[in-house]
Amino acid sequence: MAQLQKRKPARMELSPRVAQAPPRTTPSGGPVKRRTASPFGAMNRTKVPARLEPNKGSEAEARRSPRGKDKTKPKEKREGFHALKMQRALAPIGYGHRSAVKSKIQHLDSFEQFxxxxxxxxxxxxxxxxxxxxxxxxxxxxxxLPALLGADHKDGRAKSPPVSSQMEQFLLAAETGSGKTLAYLLPVIDAIKRAEMMEANAEAQEKAQKKATEELRKNESDIFGLEPPPMIGPHPTAGRPRAIILVPTAELVDQVASLAKAFSHTVKYRAAPISAAYTGKVIRNRLFSPGGIDMLVSTPHLLASIAESEPNVLSRVSHLVIDEADSLLDRSFSPLTSAIIDKSTPSLRQLIMCSATIPRSLDSYLRKRFPDIKRLVTPNLHAIPRRVQLGVVEVEKDPYRGNKDLACAETIWTIGKSAEEHGGSEDGSAKEKADTKHIIVFVNEREKAAEVAQYLASKGIDAEALSRDTASLRQSPTLAAFTGTAHESNAASSATSATIVADRTLRGAPPRRTLPNTKVLVTTDLGSRGIDTLAVRHVILYDVPHTTIDFIHRLGRTGRMGRRGRGIVLVGKNDRKDIVKEVREGMFKGQALI
Incomplete structure (x- = not known):
C-alpha cells in the first residue's frame, strides 16, 4: 500500500504538458475537429460554422423562391379563407356538385311525389x-327520400328490391335544422310496414296450407296425424327490433323517439327509447316487451353492453341509422359503433349515416371502411344559413374593459328588453311578438358553464347550466323550455322567476330587478349536437369556438327550419378576431366554411 501511494501524484502537482498548446493536426495530418457537443464547444469562435449558414442557391432558384420576388410589384389579393385554413377540418365539396344537386331536386315540391x-x-x-x-x-x-326508397327519378316509381343481399350504404349530410330526422325516419317506417305486410301474407298462406292439410287428414280419419296446438309464448320479435337508430346522447334519444312514437299512433308500429336516463327495469320491459318491438332508439354504449349479454338483439336488424355520425365515428365512439355495425351486418339491408358536417376524419374513415357508400349531400352543406345574422361584441373596449361576464349579461339584458318583433317564417310574412325569449350561451369548458350561469343569476337573469356535470333529472326539464311549445316555455319561465323572487324574499334581501321574459341556457357542445331548439332565436358565443365545425353546430341552434336567428360572438383580447371576421364574410356571401 505504501508503494502504491508513492506512485500517485500529489493533488497540487501540474501536468508536464500544461504549457503546451493543443495539437492542430491529427497523427494522420488532418485538422483536429473541435467538440461542439459540450457546453463550451462554441466559445471563442469568430466565424459562423458552415453547417449553420443559410443555403445559398443559384440566381434561378432565388427567382423561383418567394424571397426572390420583386417587391416593387403589387401583391395579388388571394380569394378564399386564410385564417380558417389553420382550422381546416372539413372535407371539401365542389360547387359544381352542389349546383348539380340543386337542379336535380328542384322539381320535387310535395310529399305526394315520393x-x-x-x-x-x-x-x-x-x-x-x-x-x-x-x-x-x-x-x-x-x-x-327517393334514394332511400329506391325510387327512379324519371317516373317516380319505386324500384324492385335488389336481387343481391348486399346492404345499401348511404351518407346523409345536410346543414343543421334542415329536417334530417324526418328524412331518414320516413323510409325506415315505410320499410317496417312493407315487411309486416309481406310477413302477414306469408303467414296467411302458411295458415291456409295448414288448414287444407288438416282437412285432408280429417277426411282420411287419421287422428294420429293431427298436429298439437301451438304453444303460447312470447312474441317472436321480442328483443329483436327491425330498425335501430343510434344517437350520441340521452337527450337526442328522447327527441328522436318522440317523433317516432308520434308516427306510431297512426301508422301502428312499436317504437321504444332506451338510454342511461332510464332504470334497468324500464329498459328491460321496453326491449323485451311481450308485444314485440319494431324500432329501437338508443346510444352506442348501452346497446353494445346489451348486445354482449343478448346477441339476438342485433340478429333481426334490417335498417341501422347512425345519427350524428361525425360524433359516433370519432375516437371515443368508433369502437362501439363499429362493433354494432359488424354484429348486425348479416341481416342488414340499409346502413344510413347522418351528419351536419363531414370532417376529414369521417371522410377518411368512410373511404377505408365503406368505399361504395352513396353520399347524399345538400347544396348548403358546411354553410351557415344567410337568415342567421352574426354580431360581434368587443370585450376589451368600453364599457366592459375585458370583463366578458359583464358583456354577456349586458347583451342578454339588451335582447330581453328589446321590443322588436321577429318573423315566424322565413319571408317574415307572419309576424309574432315573443313573450319569452330563449337564449343559449355556449362556452368551451364545462366548469365555465356553471360559473357563467351563477353570475347571470346574480344579475337577475333566469339562467341555468347544462353540461356533463348536470344531474340527469334536471337535464330534461331544462331542455324542455327550449324545445317544447310556447305555453310550456312561458309557464316554466314564470315559475322559475317566481322561485327566484321568493327565495330572495325569504332570505331578507331586497328585491333586485329581474328579467322575467327571458330564459337563458349556458351549455357546452352537449347542447349543440342535434337538439331541435325551435324556440331559440338568439345564440351567444361566450368563447370563440376552437374549430369551424363547432361554429357550424353552435350557430345552427338558431335559424332552424326556415326561421330567422341571430348569433353574437364575445371577442376578447386573446381570441382569434381574424377567424370571426372570415366567418362573418362567409355567412354574408352564403359560402361554405371550408
Missing amino acids: PLLDLVKESIASQAFPGLEDVAPTPVQRLA
Missing part, C-alpha cells in the same frame, strides 16, 4: 307538422 305508403303519407301532416296546412319537403328530404 313512393311512400298511403298511410305514411297521410300521417306526415298530422304527426310531423301539426297545425300547418301547406307542407313541403326540405332540400335534404327531396334528396334523401
Whole structure:
C-alpha cells in the first residue's frame, strides 16, 4: 500500500504538458475537429460554422423562391379563407356538385311525389307538422327520400328490391335544422310496414296450407296425424327490433323517439327509447316487451353492453341509422359503433349515416371502411344559413374593459328588453311578438358553464347550466323550455322567476330587478349536437369556438327550419378576431366554411 501511494501524484502537482498548446493536426495530418457537443464547444469562435449558414442557391432558384420576388410589384389579393385554413377540418365539396344537386331536386315540391305508403303519407301532416296546412319537403328530404326508397327519378316509381343481399350504404349530410330526422325516419317506417305486410301474407298462406292439410287428414280419419296446438309464448320479435337508430346522447334519444312514437299512433308500429336516463327495469320491459318491438332508439354504449349479454338483439336488424355520425365515428365512439355495425351486418339491408358536417376524419374513415357508400349531400352543406345574422361584441373596449361576464349579461339584458318583433317564417310574412325569449350561451369548458350561469343569476337573469356535470333529472326539464311549445316555455319561465323572487324574499334581501321574459341556457357542445331548439332565436358565443365545425353546430341552434336567428360572438383580447371576421364574410356571401 505504501508503494502504491508513492506512485500517485500529489493533488497540487501540474501536468508536464500544461504549457503546451493543443495539437492542430491529427497523427494522420488532418485538422483536429473541435467538440461542439459540450457546453463550451462554441466559445471563442469568430466565424459562423458552415453547417449553420443559410443555403445559398443559384440566381434561378432565388427567382423561383418567394424571397426572390420583386417587391416593387403589387401583391395579388388571394380569394378564399386564410385564417380558417389553420382550422381546416372539413372535407371539401365542389360547387359544381352542389349546383348539380340543386337542379336535380328542384322539381320535387310535395310529399305526394315520393313512393311512400298511403298511410305514411297521410300521417306526415298530422304527426310531423301539426297545425300547418301547406307542407313541403326540405332540400335534404327531396334528396334523401327517393334514394332511400329506391325510387327512379324519371317516373317516380319505386324500384324492385335488389336481387343481391348486399346492404345499401348511404351518407346523409345536410346543414343543421334542415329536417334530417324526418328524412331518414320516413323510409325506415315505410320499410317496417312493407315487411309486416309481406310477413302477414306469408303467414296467411302458411295458415291456409295448414288448414287444407288438416282437412285432408280429417277426411282420411287419421287422428294420429293431427298436429298439437301451438304453444303460447312470447312474441317472436321480442328483443329483436327491425330498425335501430343510434344517437350520441340521452337527450337526442328522447327527441328522436318522440317523433317516432308520434308516427306510431297512426301508422301502428312499436317504437321504444332506451338510454342511461332510464332504470334497468324500464329498459328491460321496453326491449323485451311481450308485444314485440319494431324500432329501437338508443346510444352506442348501452346497446353494445346489451348486445354482449343478448346477441339476438342485433340478429333481426334490417335498417341501422347512425345519427350524428361525425360524433359516433370519432375516437371515443368508433369502437362501439363499429362493433354494432359488424354484429348486425348479416341481416342488414340499409346502413344510413347522418351528419351536419363531414370532417376529414369521417371522410377518411368512410373511404377505408365503406368505399361504395352513396353520399347524399345538400347544396348548403358546411354553410351557415344567410337568415342567421352574426354580431360581434368587443370585450376589451368600453364599457366592459375585458370583463366578458359583464358583456354577456349586458347583451342578454339588451335582447330581453328589446321590443322588436321577429318573423315566424322565413319571408317574415307572419309576424309574432315573443313573450319569452330563449337564449343559449355556449362556452368551451364545462366548469365555465356553471360559473357563467351563477353570475347571470346574480344579475337577475333566469339562467341555468347544462353540461356533463348536470344531474340527469334536471337535464330534461331544462331542455324542455327550449324545445317544447310556447305555453310550456312561458309557464316554466314564470315559475322559475317566481322561485327566484321568493327565495330572495325569504332570505331578507331586497328585491333586485329581474328579467322575467327571458330564459337563458349556458351549455357546452352537449347542447349543440342535434337538439331541435325551435324556440331559440338568439345564440351567444361566450368563447370563440376552437374549430369551424363547432361554429357550424353552435350557430345552427338558431335559424332552424326556415326561421330567422341571430348569433353574437364575445371577442376578447386573446381570441382569434381574424377567424370571426372570415366567418362573418362567409355567412354574408352564403359560402361554405371550408
